[in-house]
Amino acid sequence: MSVSPANEGGRWRALSILGMKVGKLIATVAITFLGLLVVTFLIGRVVPVDPVLAVVGDRASKSTYDAAYIALGLDKPLYHQFFIYLQQALSGDLGTSVLTKKPIVEDIARVFPATLELATAGIILGTLFGVPLGVWGAVRQGKLPDQVIRVVGLIGYSAPIFWLGLLGLLVFYAKLNWVAGPGRIDIAYEYSVTQKTGLLLIDTAMHGQWGAFRNVLAHLALPATLLGYFSMAYISRMTRSFMLAELGQEYIIAARVKGVAEWRIIWIHALRNAAVPLVTVIALSYAGLLEGSVLTETVFAWPGLGQYLTNSLQNADMNAVLGGTLVIGIIFVGLNLLSDLLYTVLDPRVRRRT
Amino acid sequence: MKHFSKLVAAAMVTAALGVTTSSVKAETPPDTLIQAWQIDDIISLDPAEVFEFTASEIMGNSYQPLVGYDVNDVSDIFGVIAEKWEVSEDGKTFSFTIRPDLKFASGNPITAADPVYSLQRAVKLDKSPAFILTQFGLSADNVDQKVRQTGDMTFELEMDKAYAPTLLLYCLTATVGFVVDKELVMSHEANGDFGYDWLKTNYAGSGAFSIRDWRANEVVVLERNDNFGGDAPAMARSIYRHIPEGSTQRLLLEQGDIDIARNLGPEEISALADNSDIKIEDGIKGSIYYLGLNQKNEYLSNPKVAEAMKYLVDYQAIADTIMKGKVKVHQAFLPEGFLGALNDNPYSLNVEKAKELLAEAGYPDGFTVTMDTRNTPEITSMAQAIQQTMAEAGITLEIIPGDGQQTLTKYRARNHDIYIGRWGPDYQDPHTNADTFARNPDNSDDAASKPLAWRNAWDIPEMTKQADAAVLEKDTAARAEMYVALQKEHQDVSPFVVMFQEIEVLGLRKNVNGFIIGPSFNDNSFRNVTKTE
Numbered sequence: 001m002s003v004s005p006a007n008e009g010g011r012w013r014a015l016s017i018l019g020m021k022v023g024k025l026i027a028t029v030a031i032t033f034l035g036l037l038v039v040t041f042l043i044g045r046v047v048p049v050d051p052v053l054a055v056v057g058d059r060a061s062k063s064t065y066d067a068a069y070i071a072l073g074l075d076k077p078l079y080h081q082f083f084i085y086l087q088q089a090l091s092g093d094l095g096t097s098v099l100t101k102k103p104i105v106e107d108i109a110r111v112f113p114a115t116l117e118l119a120t121a122g123i124i125l126g127t128l129f130g131v132p133l134g135v136w137g138a139v140r141q142g143k144l145p146d147q148v149i150r151v152v153g154l155i156g157y158s159a160p161i162f163w164l165g166l167l168g169l170l171v172f173y174a175k176l177n178w179v180a181g182p183g184r185i186d187i188a189y190e191y192s193v194t195q196k197t198g199l200l201l202i203d204t205a206m207h208g209q210w211g212a213f214r215n216v217l218a219h220l221a222l223p224a225t226l227l228g229y230f231s232m233a234y235i236s237r238m239t240r241s242f243m244l245a246e247l248g249q250e251y252i253i254a255a256r257v258k259g260v261a262e263w264r265i266i267w268i269h270a271l272r273n274a275a276v277p278l279v280t281v282i283a284l285s286y287a288g289l290l291e292g293s294v295l296t297e298t299v300f301a302w303p304g305l306g307q308y309l310t311n312s313l314q315n316a317d318m319n320a321v322l323g324g325t326l327v328i329g330i331i332f333v334g335l336n337l338l339s340d341l342l343y344t345v346l347d348p349r350v351r352r353r354t
Numbered sequence: 355m356k357h358f359s360k361l362v363a364a365a366m367v368t369a370a371l372g373v374t375t376s377s378v379k380a381e382t383p384p385d386t387l388i389q390a391w392q393i394d395d396i397i398s399l400d401p402a403e404v405f406e407f408t409a410s411e412i413m414g415n416s417y418q419p420l421v422g423y424d425v426n427d428v429s430d431i432f433g434v435i436a437e438k439w440e441v442s443e444d445g446k447t448f449s450f451t452i453r454p455d456l457k458f459a460s461g462n463p464i465t466a467a468d469p470v471y472s473l474q475r476a477v478k479l480d481k482s483p484a485f486i487l488t489q490f491g492l493s494a495d496n497v498d499q500k501v502r503q504t505g506d507m508t509f510e511l512e513m514d515k516a517y518a519p520t521l522l523l524y525c526l527t528a529t530v531g532f533v534v535d536k537e538l539v540m541s542h543e544a545n546g547d548f549g550y551d552w553l554k555t556n557y558a559g560s561g562a563f564s565i566r567d568w569r570a571n572e573v574v575v576l577e578r579n580d581n582f583g584g585d586a587p588a589m590a591r592s593i594y595r596h597i598p599e600g601s602t603q604r605l606l607l608e609q610g611d612i613d614i615a616r617n618l619g620p621e622e623i624s625a626l627a628d629n630s631d632i633k634i635e636d637g638i639k640g641s642i643y644y645l646g647l648n649q650k651n652e653y654l655s656n657p658k659v660a661e662a663m664k665y666l667v668d669y670q671a672i673a674d675t676i677m678k679g680k681v682k683v684h685q686a687f688l689p690e691g692f693l694g695a696l697n698d699n700p701y702s703l704n705v706e707k708a709k710e711l712l713a714e715a716g717y718p719d720g721f722t723v724t725m726d727t728r729n730t731p732e733i734t735s736m737a738q739a740i741q742q743t744m745a746e747a748g749i750t751l752e753i754i755p756g757d758g759q760q761t762l763t764k765y766r767a768r769n770h771d772i773y774i775g776r777w778g779p780d781y782q783d784p785h786t787n788a789d790t791f792a793r794n795p796d797n798s799d800d801a802a803s804k805p806l807a808w809r810n811a812w813d814i815p816e817m818t819k820q821a822d823a824a825v826l827e828k829d830t831a832a833r834a835e836m837y838v839a840l841q842k843e844h845q846d847v848s849p850f851v852v853m854f855q856e857i858e859v860l861g862l863r864k865n866v867n868g869f870i871i872g873p874s875f876n877d878n879s880f881r882n883v884t885k886t887e
Contacts, residue, residue, distance in 0.1 A: 050763040054397070057405050058762060059780065060482040062802040067480060099397050100570035101554045110569070166601055174605050181611050182602050187388055187593055190573070301597045303572040311394050311571060314757045 029333055033326065037089070040325045041082050044318040054315035055098045072098075085322065094326070095319035099312060104323035107308065112327060113198025114184060115297070115304035118227065119289035121220055125228025126235050127282055131271075133232070134239020138247060139266060149236060156233030161226065165299035168222050180218035182301035189215050223300040227293060231285040238281045242274035249273075276347045283339040290331045381610050385590040387866070387883050390597035390606055391616035394571045400553040401472070401532040403481035407778075407875045408594070410529050412574060414876030415592070417532035417559035418583075420450060420469055421523050425872035428691060428782045429830075431523050435464060435533050435560070439523075445516030445828065452507040457581040458535040459557070459564040466509040471536040473501045473511070475548045483530035486780055490514060490522060518827055520693070524783035529876050534558045562587050562881040571596050588868075588884045607632060607861050613885070614869065615861040619731060620678035626861050633862050636679065637871025640689040641778040641856035642787070643681060643736070645725075647849035649811040651771050653723060658715035660849045664701045665708040666744045669853055676735045681854035686841040687791035689855050691873050693784050693830065694837030700845065708747045720748025725772040726764055729755045736853075737774050765809055768799075776856070777806065782873065784837045788821045791852075792844055810849050817843065 044051075055068040073081050088095060094104035137149040172178045180186065184200055185193065189212040195203050201220070204213035246252065247270055255265050294306035305324060312320035382388045395406040404413050421439075424430040433439070437453040456464040477487050477497040491514025492500050500512045513522065525531060535558040542552035549558075557565035562584065563576035574594040578587050595612065597603050603615035604622040608629060618626070626632045647654040647663065654660065669683045686696035712718060727737040734755065741751040751772070756764070765773045779786040794807035794814050801808055820840055827833040844850070858871050858878075868882035 047760075048763055049757070049759045050766070053759050053762060053766075057482045058766075059405065059485065061480075061485040061488065064480050064482060064484060097570075099394075101398060102570070107570070111571075169602065169605055174609060177609075181606050181609060182597060183595060186611075187386070187595070188383065191575075298598050299602060301595065301599070301602060303569070303596070307394075307571055307598075315759055 025337075032333060033329055036325055036329045037086065037322060038082070040322050041085065041318070044316065044321055045078060047313075047316060049314075049316040051098070051316035051318060054317055085319075089322075089326070094323040097312065097317055097320045099315055099317045099320065104319050107320065108305070108323055108327055110198065111303055111305050111308045114302055115290060115306065117184075117199045117201060118220065118223055118296075118302060118304060119286065119293075121224035122227030122289050123231055123282065123286040125224060126231030126285060129228065130232040130235030131239050131278070134236040135243055135266060135271060137236065137240040138243035141244060146240075149240075153233040153236050156229045157237075160295075161230055161293065162295040162299055164229075165223070165226055165296055168226055169299070172222055179222045180215060182219075182299070184216065184219055184302065185212065186215050186219075223296055223302060227289055227296060231289065234285055235278075235281060239274065239278060242277055243270055246270040246274045272346070276343060279339045279342045279346065283335040287332050287335045291328050382613050382863075382885075383591075384885055384887070385588075387589045387592045387614070387880055387885070388612045389592070389594050389614040389616055389880075390603040390612045391594050392598045393574060393594050393596045394598065396568065396570065396574070398481075398554040399557065399565060399568055400479075400481075400550060401529050401534060401559075402476040402479045402484070402548075402550070403554065404529045405482045410874070410876040411878045412565065412576070412594070413529045413532055413559075414561075414872075415879060415881060416557065416561040416563050416565050416576060416579075417529070417534070418561050419528075419532050420526050422527055423524075423782060425870060425877045428873065429693065431520065435469065441519055445519070446514070447510055447512045448522060449504070449508065449510050452509075453583075454507065456560065456583045458538065458560045459579045459581050460535055460538045461581055462535050462537045464533065464560060466503050466505060466507050468536045469533045470501055470503045470509045471539075472532065472534045474498060475534070475539075476530050477501075479548055479550055483528065483780070486525050486528050486530050490517065490525075515826065516828070517825055518783075518785075518830075518833055520830070521783045521785055521825060524781045527876075528781045533560065535560070563592055584881075587881045589880065592880055592883075604861070607863065610863060613863050613866045618859060618861050620676065620680060623678060623680075623859055623861070631864050633864055634859060635862060635869065635871065636857050636859045638682070638690060638873065639778070639856040639858045639871075639875075640691070640782075640873050641776050642684065642687065642689055642852060643774070643776050643854040643856070644687075645740070645851040645853070646765070646770075646773040646775055646806060646810045647851070648768060648770055648772070648809075649813075649849055650768060651723065653717065653721045654771065654849060656715045656717075657847060658711045659717065660847075660851075662708040662711035662715070662747065663744070663749075664851050665704040665711070666747055666749065667701070667740055667851060667853055668703040668743050669699070670702065672736055672739050673854060676739055677732065677854070680732070680857055680859055682857060683853070684855035685852045686845055687787045687850070687852055688784050688837060688841055689779065689787070689873075692779070692782065692787075694834035694841075695784075696838050696841040696845070698842075698845075701851075703743055705743070705746045712747060712749075718748075720750065722750040722752065723771040724752045724754050725774055726761045726770045727753050727755050727774050728758050728761050730758075733774055733776075740774075766804060768809055768811055773809075775806075778856075779874065784833075785821075785825045788824060788837065788840060791848070791850060792840055793818045793821045806850070812849050 051072060052065055052068050056064050069075060073084060096103055097107055100107055133149050137146040140146045173181050193200060193204055193209060193212050194207050196206065197203055200216040201213065204216055252265060252270060255269055291306065294310050296302065297304045297306045309321060309324040312324065391408060393408045396409045397406065398404055399409065401413055401417055404410055418434050420434060420436040421431055422434045433453065435453060435456060436450045439448050439450045441448055452464060452466050458464060473487060474497045476484055477492045478494045480494065501509065503509045538558045539549035539553055542549040544551055555568060562579060562582050564579045566577045567575040573596065576592040578590050597606065600617045600619040600622050603617055604626060606612045607615040623634060626634060647660055649655045673681050673683050683699050684690060685699045685701055688695040690697055712720060725737060727733055737753050741753060744751045764770050790805040791807060793805055794812060795803065795818055797808060797811060797813040807814060824833055824836040824840065827836060860869065862869065865886045866883060868884050870879040870882065872878050
């Protein structure tokens with residue numbers, strides 16, 4: 001079978017367009033990361049904290065202090081320090097944490113799964129509840145359910161998560177004993193779980209350790225519900241407003257005139273269209289949770305990225321801060337790309353434009 | 355839509371049931387001690403580097419020093435790894451004999467080669483606590499000659515001067531003097547690093563417990579050391595969990611998920627007092643809370659102002675109401691329990707007296723100064739109380755809150771007006787605090803050593819000589835007198851408002867017994883802890 005020159009030309013054109021797109025994407029991502037690193041690096045250097053103190057403490061002799069100062073490369077000009085860091089980062093070496101004395105990559109691989117597990121559980125709950133509640137609120141606009149959902153959302157939005165966390169622990173852990181306390185897993189199970197992914201729910205399920213699985217779930221329930229509530233408040237609010245906009249559109253009236261069932265109008269027609277901007281809302285909420293909710297992690301003694309980054313920043317452990325920032329950058333860029341991709345799937349107009 | 359409402363309600367109930375798993379009320383295992391503590395200050399497990407409170411306690415329970423002391427009477431010094439020691443006639447050389455038949459957790463026997471290597475290694479690595487050893491004239495260049503093995507079980511340590519004999523012994527009780535397993539550490543040596551890269555996250559000791567695991571900001575796990583030379587501990591494991599919040603620790607303790615809570619705030623302590631499952635235990639620590647008045651500030655450099663400020667702190671009210679038993683009033687730089695400690699507290703809140711002194715100083719209407727304040731709840735509350743009483747005499751005290759490292763950076767650069775600080779002694783000899791509060795050999799901005807007197811730009815050549823003389827005095831009673839005199843003068847004239855001595859307070863489950871709270875964190879011991887059913 002022969003290929004016509006016209007077809008071949010078209011294929012080449014499509015390939016070159018794809019190539020350009022990929023090139024543009026790589027350039028955007030590279031510039032984003034470079035900007036991220038420059039800003040974080042500079043912030044780290046202008047913060048009025050002596051990074052040597054984290055290494056040698058307050059009592060060290062001058063010789064000890066000077067040796068650490070040189071070991072950290074602080075004797076070199078700022079641009080030189082940044083260049084060295086960049087060179088190492090490009091070769092996959094994010095340096096060593098002065099606090100944990102371990103490679104940053106290893107540290108992040110240890111703390112990130114804890115945050116990932118919590119944030120994923122949180123966003124699943126937030127979406128599962130937020131979207132239906134938002135739809136319900138929009139459908140019953142101004143009526144009692146709508147008012148109740150808005151008030152519940154407002155509490156989730158405005159009450160400090162720190163306070164809600166402590167209150168939740170007091171009620172559901174200390175008084176009712178429905179959930180397990182702070183931490184990811186009971187000490188009794190701590191060393192019996194074979195960690196492959198660092199996501200304890202998956203690790204325990206993979207190895208059929210159901211006792212440990214239930215324990216992990218009992219620990220996860222409260223903080224995940226709390227983060228779920230927090231993101232639900234936002235997601236339901238946005239769903240409601242997107243749905244209100246859609247339900248006022250002419251095609252909805254047309255569908256009703258044609259006698260389409262109400263559930264079909266809401267769930268198939270209106271929500272399908274509202275889902276397009278909603279994807280961005282959910283993706284950004286998820287990214288926000290993945291950054292590590294510092295306060296939630298503190299209250300629940302959750303050894304995640306938020307706690308790690310805060311502690312590193314307070315001690316001017318710049319390698320750790322830069323490494324953590326890179327991870328967050330990757331998450332944001334990745335989720336943005338994902339939501340762009342979902343846009344094209346959900347919205348045929350975007351598909352055509354591209 | 356009716357169906358839709360029901361559907362949503364049913365989905366919510368199902369999901370709620372799905373996520374809330376009924377958990378069995380926990381009891382900690384009978385052979386495991388679980389403590390909740392804020393352990394994010396641990397940066398190393400190498401005794402040559404450890405200087406932080408939590409890591410010191412872990413070292414104290416997992417390594418052994420050459421000598422130790424009775425925590426109830428620190429003047430009673432005894433051998434631990436050392437069986438005996440002698441001091442040469444000129445007072446400069448100590449000869450130690452090692453106790454026979456001791457072993458490391460690895461099974462390697464302890465010989466004189468181990469303490470010699472440990473001391474040489476700590477000096478050569480020159481990490482934060484190395485100054486505790488190098489102050490005896492030891493350096494990377496001479497330590498091989500000055501710390502020398504003289505037999506299988508004997509070695510000598512030669513100092514540059516004939517210091518008071520207890521000074522060296524107390525310094526050897528600090529974590530930097532702990533003995534590491536030479537053979538094991540050397541087997542992990544890489545590029546001449548004395549095994550540092552390995553030991554900072556591993557273990558090579560001979561204490562009652564061995565360190566099995568440290569996950570930064572998460573957990574430290576210790577296990578009973580079956581090769582320990584003393585009585586075997588009742589606990590098979592001891593676990594520290596990183597729980598940063600005092601209120602969370604309280605909940606865990608009440609639920610029985612932990613045995614001991616280490617960071618309870620005054621509120622939590624009060625709340626737990628009525629709980630019959632919990633007991634509160636405390637012990638006096640060596641840390642001192644003080645205000646440092648920078649002598650570069652024109653107001654604060656006036657001695658009358660410094661004196662007035664000592665009358666503008668409501669010491670007793672802060673100790674009783676804000677700190678609720680976590681401090682006691684103490685106004686001299688040596689903590690109670692130290693040789694020569696002065697336990698007089700001559701100052702109390704007296705606004706009229708302070709006003710008189712301010713008028714004499716030429717500031718009858720007061721002035722405005724700032725105070726760099728670490729943003730912990732307790733330090734902040736103390737600062738606010740002091741702000742109020744200072745205002746009564748017309749002094750406007752502006753509190754500048756900051757993170758610990760941030761305020762410390764400013765303090766070390768002498769850029770503060772007033773700094774509210776906490777200082778813990780490095781070892782049990784009085785020189786440790788005299789060296790920082792009452793010595794300032796060089797007050798220039800680029801001085802090599804930066805003791806607290808330097809940080810507050812207090813130039814004291816005469817007092818420095820007195821402190822130097824006290825550290826060389828061999829007669830213990832005469833030496834104690836010298837420190838008492840030094841503290842009295844310091845109390846009168848120094849730009850330090852020494853306020854409190856710390857009391858460590860623990861919340862324990864009722865069935866936990868035998869935890870020893872020592873004067874320093876490496877004296878805290880859970881070796882004798884038992885749990886009744």
